[in-house]
Amino acid sequence: MYRTEIRRKKKRRRKNLLLTSLFLVIFCTIGYGSYLTFKLVNATDNSVEQLKRGDKSNLREEKIDVGEDNFSVLFIGVDAREGDKVSRSDALILATFNKKDKSVKMVSIPRDSYVEIPDRGMDKINHAHAFGGVDLAVQSVENLFGVPVDHYVRLDFRAFIEIVDALGGVEVDVPKTFSVQxxxxREDAITLQEGVHELDGEEALAFVRMRKQDPTGDIGRGERQKQVIKAIIEKGTSLSSITRYGKVIDGLEKNIQMDLTFREIAALHDYAGSIDDIESLQLTGYNSNNGTFYYMLDEGSVETISGKLRSHLEIDTQNSSTASNDTSNGDQTASE
Known part of the structure; x- marks a missing residue:
């Protein structure tokens, strides 16, 4: 009886120790999660900046609810240097989200695409941001596809570097060996070797910005941008990255601007399972250089992608309103 009681007490102590350890793990996880949530809410609040048009696209009859409706987001990558008063967009990616099947479609717009910029005439689409900031960039994309841009995220490339480094790098497939600044x-400061590699922030930025050494030019560049975005999402949603989220949020807070609230960002979690099935749409066209380099978009390609995006958003083409071209234009101009 005595030995049996001792064994029971030892089992109870081991069980209590196990429960205590489990409780501490859960407590620390919840505590860290609460800390991260607090940081993210603050970062989001500090980064929110509404468009001059308000919270509804001029191509919408009613305001869109990210948690309940189909919607679109324009991702704008800029390379704003210290002291710059204006900056051109270095990357424009429009993504549409379908609530019913939790699917995502994504199209990258070549930076030198020759398009109509509202109240500015025909020019490179990357000049829209320099002429009129995010507002004019959004209007130009809406004007190109006839598709509402419900929200935007403007990310400086400094944040891109910090996010990738905070995640411990991302894995990408480098199509060919090349050296870039x-x-x-600094010229040829970074050399990337052909094949699958884990890239740090500087290397990942070089990977997405390289253009002249790519035979497909801006099209290849856009595909590489989407490849890295997907790699960041995959790495960011992995369990091993949880302890890195604090640094990721710090990197975002200093270099991001958007009109998405914390609640709207949280609603994007519903699409986490669609990461591996994002449909990548590709614009086609040809290069033109008559003293100034332009990428001339094929009208049929634009119409086809416009139709796919509208269908994905379940927009009735007969009842859509027309985009307003109102924008506040300063005296600043964009260089070629």
Missing amino acids: DSQD
Whole structure:
């Protein structure tokens, strides 16, 4: 009886120790999660900036609810240097989200695409941001596809570097060996070897910015941008990255601007399972250089992608309203 009681007490102590350890793990996880939520809410609040048009696209009859409706987001990548008063967009990616099947479609717009910029005439689409900031960039994309841009995220490439580094790098497939300048404009400072590699922030930025050595030019560049975005999402949603989220949020807070609230960002979690099935749409066209380099978009390609995006958003083409071209234009101009 005595030995049996001792064994029971030892089992109870082991069980209590196990429960205590489990409780501490859960407590620490919840505590860290609450800390991260607090940081994210603050970062989101500090980064929110509404468009001059308000919270509804001029191509919408009613305001869109990210948690309940189909919607679109324009991702704008800029390379704003310290002291710059204006900056051109270096990347424009429009993504549409379908609530019913939790699917995502994504199209990258070549930066030199020759398009109509509202109240500015025909020019490179990357000049829209320099002429009129995010507002004019959004209007130009809406004007190109006839598709509402419900929300935007403007990300400086400094944040891109910090996010990738905070995640411990991302894995990408480099199509060919090449050397390019780094973020400090030092020529051939970064060399990437052909094949699958884990890239740090500087290397990932070089990977998405390289254009002249790619035979497909801006089209290949856009595909590489989407490849890295997907890699960041996959790495960011992995369990091993949880302890890195604090640094990721710090990197975002300093270099991001958007009109998505914390609640709207949280609603994007519903699409987490669609990461591996994002449909990548590709614009086609040809290069033109008559003293100034332009990418001439094929009208049929634009119409086809416009139709796919509208269908994905379940927009009735007969009842859509027309985009307003109102924008506040300063005296600043964009260089070629």
